[in-house]
Amino acid sequence: MSSRFDIIHKDVAGRIGRLTTPHGIVETPTVMPVINPNLQTVKPSEMKDFGAEILITNSYIIYRKEELREKALKDGLHALLDYEGPIMTDSGSFQLSVYGEVEITNEMIIDFQQKIGTDIGVPLDIPTPPDVHFRRAEEEMEITIERLKAARKMVAGDGMLLAGPVQGSTYPELREGCARTLSEVGFDIYPFGAVVPLMESYRYADLVDVIAASKKGLDPTAPVHLFGAGHPMMFALAVALGCDLFDSAAYALYAKDRRYITSRGTYxxxxxxxxxxxxxxxxxxxxEELKKxxxxxxxxxxxxxxxxxxxxxxxxxAIWEGNLLELVEQRCRSHPRMLDALKQMYTYSGWLEELDPASKSTFFYCGPESSKRPEVLRFGEQLDRFNIAGSALIRSSPVKSESLYDNVLVFKPPFGSYPLELAEIYPLNAEVLRAPDHESLEQAYLNTIRLAELNPDAQFTFLVQDRSDHPLLKKLGGMDNFTVVYSQSE
Ligand SMILES: [Zn+2]
Structure with a gap:
């Protein structure tokens, strides 16, 4: 099956992509406004004016109401909603998760979605909530996989795209395994299901684990839909982890509760x-006028x-400019639970580093968490490329005496020490703090210790231009091939 998703630009695991559907191309990342066929606050035909490129509605709600069902079967889904662009339909899985049962089977709802001309259809998967017993999560995941395989057999050709929802509750091994199995079967997009309860209880760090585990099981070029995620506060984070599509019922539900959304939170x-x-x-x-x-x-x-x-x-x-992580670090400061999520994301820096483009615009140090960025990790892993022989001066800013040394190295937290020739190369051309924080100094000292260990025959002189009593600086000074000199600015 040829892929209907083309990636045109990347940053971290995030990307700008183009998804081809029967009713046109959708540029991702984007949000699909949720249309309730029974109750429309904003008309589907107006959605393009806000920037929407694709809508999502519920085929089960249409199916259950005779008047809607008959019209959809006769004139098609696009005529029913009076919208000519791409439309994704959900299957009733959400109703299944809330009410425990639905009046349709997987085969019925797949058949119905094809007949009404939906662009992206979803099988009747089982959304297993977080924290259930492992056996239940595993059993429900296996039923979901069987249903998805059955749906795959029913949907072929270049008509409706078929979604393969990844389930597995809060068990990373189930999520990853489920994603891997679905990848082998082959779907057009991969929704990550049943994450709404995590978002409702502000468990963003757990959400990061679910996304990372599910992504690891997928081909990295496959399009991903974070099902039920509609608050703009977390778009940057989820995109950086490799999510491409979101859906927002939030715009209407929040409005009903008189809530006003911003990218920092809700009023x-x-x-x-x-x-x-x-x-x-x-x-x-x-x-005042808005309230009244x-x-x-x-x-x-x-x-x-x-x-x-x-x-x-x-x-x-931000993806285009290559500064998505700077945006993520800013957005994640809008709530402590989001900051937890940022820290959790950087525990996956090794994985992100494999996907992250090696060169982009200037690295901006935005706070202690930046010390854990994939670029810093990558620098640390490549220290063995520097072969240093003879005498080596390590300094922060230029000094007169540097011509006396065989090598001049720049010390720049959070990276560490590197040959002067590399100073203008990404990410070492980073904009960093003038007074480095504890975390960035720690990372830089650790990398400098490693560099001295890798070059035992070189003789390093470290000119410390700022008074620092960091314990790792003492360790550096105690190394055989290392001398720490405190300078009063030359
Ligand atoms: Zn406004």
């Missing part, structure tokens, strides 16, 4: 004195959509 509209946004809704209303508007729900839904797609474009621009 209750009744607590807003000012509107911190310049979308058409927010520049034409004051906070008879159509407040609709206005909030519109604002929420504008903000959602604004963040999508921000993320895409």
């Amino acid at each position: 209750h509209v009744d607590n807003l004195k000012y509107l911190p946004c310049s979308c058409p809704v927010c520049i034409s209303h004051s906070a 508007a008879h159509n407040c729900t609709e206005l909030l839904a519109r604002h929420n959509l504008y903000v959602t797609f604004g963040e999508v474009r921000e993320v895409k621009q």
Whole structure:
């Protein structure tokens, strides 16, 4: 089967891609606004105006209501929604997870989705919630895999794309194994299912584990849908981990609860004195006017959509420029649980490093977490490439005496020490703190110790230009081929 997903630009595990569907090409990463066929706050035909390229609706809701079902079968899904672009349909799995049963079978809902002309169909998988017993997660995952295989046999050719949802609850080994099995069968997109409960309880670090495990089982070029993720606050993080598609019911659900979304978090509209946004809704209303508007729900839904797609474009621009991790580090400072997620993400730096382009725009040090970035890890792994013989001066900024040495090395936290010739090369041309923090110094000292160990015949002189009592500096000074000299700025 030929792939219908082309990657055109990459940063970390994130990418800008093009997904080809029967109703057109979708540029990812993007968000699919969820359309409730029974209740539309914003009309599907208007969604393009906000930046939407693809919508998602629920084929099970359409199937269950005779009037909708008949129209969809007769005129097609696109006529039913009055929308000509790509449409993905969910299968009723969500209803299955909430109510415990549904009135359809996997075969029925796949057949129905094909007949109404959906662009991306989803089999009736079982969304296993987090933290269930391992046996249950495994059994339900096996049923899901069987149903997905049956669906794969029913859907062929270049018509409807078929999604293969990855399940496995909060067990990384199940998620990875499930993804690997589905990869072998071959699907057009891979939703990561049943993650909504993790997001609702702010378990973003656990979400990182689920995404990383599922991604590891997939071909890295396969498109991924983080099912149920619609808050712009976490787009950058999820994209950096390799997610391409999101869906937002949040824009409408939050609006119904009078909640106002921003890329940093959510406000209750009744607590807003000012509107911190310049979308058409927010520049034409004051906070008071918005609160009192008879159509407040609709206005909030519109604002929420504008903000959602604004963040999508921000993320895409960051990928384009190669500074997605800087954006992730900023967004992850909007909530302590997001900061937990950032730290968790950097525990996967080894994996991210394999996917991350080796050269991009300038590395910006954004805080202690930046010391764990894939680029820093990669630098540490490549220290054995530096062969240093004779005398070597390690310094932070140029000094007069450096012509007396066989080698001049630059000391720059969080990387460590490297030959002067490399100073302008990415990522060593990084913008870093003038007064390095503890974490970046620790990483730099560790790498410098390793460099001295790798070159036992060289004689290093480390000119320390800032007073530092870091314990690793003492360790450096105690090495046979290493002398630490404190300078009063030459
Ligand atoms: Zn706004």
